[in-house]
Amino acid sequence: MKITEIRLGMISVPLRVPFKTALRSVSSVEDVIVEIHIDTSAVGYGEAPPTGAITGDTTGGIIGALQDHIIKTLVGRDVDDFEDVMRALNKCIVKNTSAKAAADMALWDLYGQLYHVPVYKLLGGSRNKIVTDITISVNDPEEMARDAINAIERGYDCLKIKVGVSPELDVARLMAVRKAIGDKACIRIDANTAWTPKQAVKLLNQMQEKGLDIEFVEQPVKAHDFEGLKYVTERSYVPVMADESVFSPEDAVKIMQMGAADLVNIKLMKCGGLYNALKIASAAEVYGVECMVGCMLEAKVSVNAAVHLACAKQVITKIDLDGPVLCSEDPVQGGAVFNEKEITVSSEPGLGIQGIEGIRYLD
Missing domain, CATH: 3.20.20.120 (Enolase-like C-terminal domain)
Structure with a gap:
């Protein structure tokens, strides 16, 4: 149940109509995808949107937090040591909540798969x-x-x-x-x-x-x-x-x-x-x-x-x-x-x- 690899990618999804708020206007979703792989061949999926106007997290910032801190912290750890893994994730870098969220949900995804239970x-x-x-x-x-x-x-x-x-x-x-x-x-x-x-x-x-x-x-x-x-x-x-x-x-x-x-x-x-x-x-x-x-x-x-x-x-x-x-x-x-x-x-x-x-x- 050890984490062997974490892969990052991008997805682009167009919106039906532009999304406009008091803070921004957006025409497509451009998000970072996180895949956490473990030694049983299971994969957990996470996603982080760059929402700099609200969270301060840009695409580059999310990728940098993942590559420089989160991936280095998680690879080699055992998903079954869930509390320890979560505490390590939250302590490895301050703020950067979107990057943490993407890794967090991928870990929950794996944890549920390991015990054959939906996360909810x-x-x-x-x-x-x-x-x-x-x-x-x-x-x-x-x-x-x-x-x-x-x-x-x-x-x-x-x-x-x-x-x-x-x-x-x-x-x-x-x-x-x-x-x-x-x-x-x-x-x-x-x-x-x-x-x-x-x-x-x-x-x-x-x-x-x-x-x-x-x-x-x-x-x-x-x-x-x-x-x-x-x-x-x-x-x-x-x-x-x-x-x-x-x-x-x-x-x-x-x-x-x-x-x-x-x-x-x-x-x-x-x-x-x-x-x-x-x-x-x-x-x-x-x-x-x-x-x-x-x-x-x-x-x-x-x-x-x-x-x-x-x-x-x-x-x-x-x-x-x-x-x-x-x-x-x-x-x-x-x-x-x-x-x-x-x-x-x-x-x-x-x-x-x-x-x-x-x-x-x-x-």
């Missing part, structure tokens, strides 16, 4: 199906309304609306979407750190006063501004979810202790993988805080790992795992089945990935 059952096995929202990119109000109608026609009943570009337009954007869809779907919004605390309170309360019925807002203020997040949480009519503020279990615990947010978003690329995500979920259970599992703009390998987490824990009540359905094609064989809003986790051992087409290997 290893983690708790609460359910085998979940329902995701779908993201509506930030655009002119009329285009966002059309995109919202299209999502409803595809069967979605929860929309995550991106806001924060030209904040003076944000209320108009939401009014256009709500008018277009009526009460056919819930609306949650994501400001991606775009507002000041006072601006956030003003905008959010305007939205509710106009009857827009916003379920919650993700990360209305800067990631480091925990006090600002708390300011908004205490004054907003809209519940607040911490997202970019949560890069570690320690961040999550601090936010929960402060009462700085009503909910917490767990993303594998921010916390470094399933090992640390489980710690956040456990803290949330202690503090009575509901969680969402979300993703960056990712292909199915890494989102599939997040599906296993979401299916494992009851404290995870919100799902934002639409990365694969935003893509125009799927190069991944096996894993979870994404049928628009409904996601069914694989019952195969590990994470259930059988292979990936079109990998451009770096060695």
Whole structure:
């Protein structure tokens, strides 16, 4: 069960339409793939998206962290010594959470394969199906309304609306979407750190006063501004979810202790993988805080790992795992089945990935 080789590669997957937020605009997924090989011939798969505007992790940085630190740390270790392997992974380099997450999920994949158990059952096995929202990119109000109608026609009943570009337009954007869809779907919004605390309170309360019925807002203020997040949480009519503020279990615990947010978003690329995500979920259970599992703009390998987490824990009540359905094609064989809003986790051992087409290997 020793790790004999770790191979790196790249995949490129075009999006159906450009993905636009307050922080960036993207037209394709360009992610790093990790394959961990062991002496039984089993392979574990991981994936890391370069999301420099959020995580600080670029393609070169992810590859460098893997080649210079993570691979050197893991090769030769026994996957069955799982706790020791995970501790070594997390200690071998500071930050670089996306690279760690890719290696982490590949290790969980192998661990499940070795014991012939799907990862979601290893983690708790609460359910085998979940329902995701779908993201509506930030655009002119009329285009966002059309995109919202299209999502409803595809069967979605929860929309995550991106806001924060030209904040003076944000209320108009939401009014256009709500008018277009009526009460056919819930609306949650994501400001991606775009507002000041006072601006956030003003905008959010305007939205509710106009009857827009916003379920919650993700990360209305800067990631480091925990006090600002708390300011908004205490004054907003809209519940607040911490997202970019949560890069570690320690961040999550601090936010929960402060009462700085009503909910917490767990993303594998921010916390470094399933090992640390489980710690956040456990803290949330202690503090009575509901969680969402979300993703960056990712292909199915890494989102599939997040599906296993979401299916494992009851404290995870919100799902934002639409990365694969935003893509125009799927190069991944096996894993979870994404049928628009409904996601069914694989019952195969590990994470259930059988292979990936079109990998451009770096060695």
